[in-house]
Amino acid sequence: MTVSILLFLPLIAALAVLLFKNETAKHAALFFSVVELAVAVVFLTKFVPNATTQFAVDYPWMPKLGIYFSAGIDGISMIMVLLNVLLVPIIILASYNHNYKNANTFYALILFMQSAMLVVFTAIDGFLFYVSWEAALIPIYFICAIWGGENRVKVTIKFFIYTFAGSLFMLLAIIYLHIQTPARTYDIHDFYNLSLSVKQQSWVFWAFFLAFAIKMPVFPLHTWQPDTYTESPTAGTMLLSGIMLKMGVYGAIRWMIPIAPLGFDHWQYIVIALAAVGIVYASLIAFNQKDGKRLIAYSSIAHVGLIAAGVFAWSITGVQGALYQSLNHGINVVGMFFVMDIISRRLKTRELNEMGGIAKVAPHFAIAFLIIVLGTVALPLTNGFIGEFLLLNSMYEYNIWLCAFTGLTIIFGAVYMLRMYKKVMQGETNALTILFTDITGTEKLVLGIICVLILVLGIYPNSVMHLSDAAVQNLVQSINQKIFQAGSPSNIKF
Template sequence: MNGFPILSLMLAVPLVAGLGCLAVSAKTARTLALAATLINFALGVVLWLNFDIGGAQWQFQQSKQVFAGFDWKLGIDGIALVLIELSVFLMPICILASHAIDKRVGEYMAAFLLMETLMIGVFAAQDLFLFYIFFEAGLIPMYLIIGVWGGAERIYASYKFFLYTLLGSVLMLIAMIWMAQEAGTTDIPTLMAYDFPAAAQKWLWLAFFASFAVKMPMWPVHTWLPDAHVQAPTAGSVILAGVLLKMGGYGFIRFSLPMFPAASGTFAWLVFALSMVAVVYTSLVALVQEDMKKLIAYSSVAHMAIVTAGMFAFNTQGLEGSIMVMLSHGLVSGALFLCVGVIYDRLHTREISRYGGLSINMPKYALFFMLFTMASVGLPGTSGFVGEFLSLAGAYQASSWLAFVTGTGVILGAGYMLYLYRRIAFGEQNNADAAAMPDLNAREWAMLAPIAAAVLWMGVYPESFLAPIRDDVRFIEARLAATRPAGDAQLQLGVPKPMDELAPHGGAH
């Protein structure tokens, strides 16, 4: 694969197909979009098979100057690899889930294909401003998907989504301009090893935090997410929860931790405090929801809080666990939104009370729904267990209080997810229309079965996902450790610990 521009090809395939979708019939647009996403998935498999674990940190690199001060630089490490794989895995499933779209189908497919290009671009970009372009442009297709093909309150939800996520990024752009002038380069790998002045790091960290916290989303800037999920079409919710939320976590790992390590240590208490509030508050809010999509949306905020808690614990288990939670949540939350979409297409309501006893007339559906519910809860043997266990183990090394409070999210998560499943799948069938719904068809099997297989694969053999990211996690740990004088202590929620205790050697195997 040396010299072959596979990353540029993966960016070009959906972009060209998206333009084609604008010029063909609705039926052809569906076929073209599915074909393009399957081709990109095949390219993703090639990327995975040719990635050299234990080799160079940055692989599949290519660089070409577009004009002075702006370079087309692409390349990936293990963390970018697994997130690109998540993106190309979910996109064909999203196209299959879009069968209910019956107006402006060509434009809808083009928006999804454009979004695939931009998502891959975010994870593959190695130039500071190229990253920013991909990061911000990703707002546009999702804004259109919610605003044009969403529910009754779609205009309000789309504007709220756009304004929240855009305003935070203005500060990030200003910080990027300063960084480029200070370091004399816009090359991301170079900047990850550059030591910015300690005083400047705090301001830079806060500027990036304003963008990434909204994108995650972290409490209290999470309120756009439930509205966006409720109003978005099923496939929009899948890709929003599955990939777009992960851009904030990726930003913390790619920028905040390695580029501003001293500031990350200084503000770790803030991240921990927000994470603890988010886990408890949003889990309790999820418990009282009557709309299935809103419940899953609030659960996403709680899961992302476990990500940030593990990430800022500054140790191997926490960092690896946070990435695994992101991957697992991308699969499981996407699958849960698909499960909601399956029954919504039949009954056209998301109200939990309208269902019940679906395990009688839809046993195959109930089986898939149960697997994804258990994965969301963190049942051993599923993808959810691996990431949450590692994240909480890492959090415990930073602070026992942090681990205790975020650990309640596992208990509360079991509460609201099992309560949801009981009301949907079990009980008496009081509604004749729900009792008459048919079980999964072939298209729905094709959507849910691959995710189920991936969830079990990650739960049974997590090493296949941990191995590519391990060296990158160690690099981040080294950057964090190098900024602290010997014997210096870090105060985290009243529990001072030296950095050598916060960053134990050895990964999770």
């Protein structure tokens, strides 16, 4: 049993969905995504939570150029694989109340994107990683450009330029590393074992950082995100925020820091500072947003900024927290965007000032919305609390003042999220909201699944965290040992 089954099934499913039309395409896409989830569960039951890479494949692709289709799953990859296979069926189900033109193409693109992202999360070959990284960009570009809002073309072009330009720097770094390897390979372990100077590693570090920081995004490379999230169709926004931005988090953990540990150690304080500034910057902007979808977009920047800070702090606690919070953030942000999609479809507006009193006419919706908000603001016994606690703990270990600064994301987030909930759900109904109908059918199912996940992952975090524990410990300790042996003097604290 190899990972190739998991990687190629969505691609085959995408081609199959193209053969169907309208409602049938929608149902077929959901069926195939659930099958993919079931296959992933089989892999999970056979997975041994240690530091080894399992279910590996290593097919010659362009062997004369040192390129192989090499992929496998360890504990770090497994968290991201679960995020992918769990959210895609939820996203497809959440789109059931939309009638998209050329629905077969729309859902085929989602499945194609799923396949590409799974390769990103499992690739061991650097060239394969880059190709799948770029391949994941193609379907989301068309999803946003064809089915997005009025300004979709302008916004999508900006998004494409940002991400493609950043990826080119990563490609240059990968080619450079390939040239440095004695056997002229793209194998990640050969990259890990290279003996490069601090200067060489610094260039490699920044080349990778640009690609990953744009994708997350990290301040000041975030400017594409709010417009893209706002103009994209809801399914596209969910794919971007729930899964695709985690490619940047994963890339930093798997590729950037282990390949260039001395370069990272030299510039660590700067990238943590950028992540910290982004947290407060995005939170302050979120305070002033009148558009609900745009508020959630800025909230996402703030929360991902904390995830990035945890990664860059580079401790076992921080990396574990970043992986777990990546899963939690994906669930919570998909829930938030779905809630806003329900509201905008019923009221034909996303302006928060035009809402109020919805809880009186839609009690089930109000309860689900509240649970998702509480998970987002990291209330204890919800999934967000565990992840953010670990991240803040890692920041405390790195620097107490930075911990206090980055911790503002919890305070600010609680203020603007609860204020949004109060404005939308509480108070008196008006002429617009009095006609709001409660959730039914697939809406209730999607929100029910998300609420259960928020509570289960908040109460039983070790059900997931044990999967990555050994892999994270092995990776972090080995990289820290390299930095120690090099006698790096940087480790600059504020």
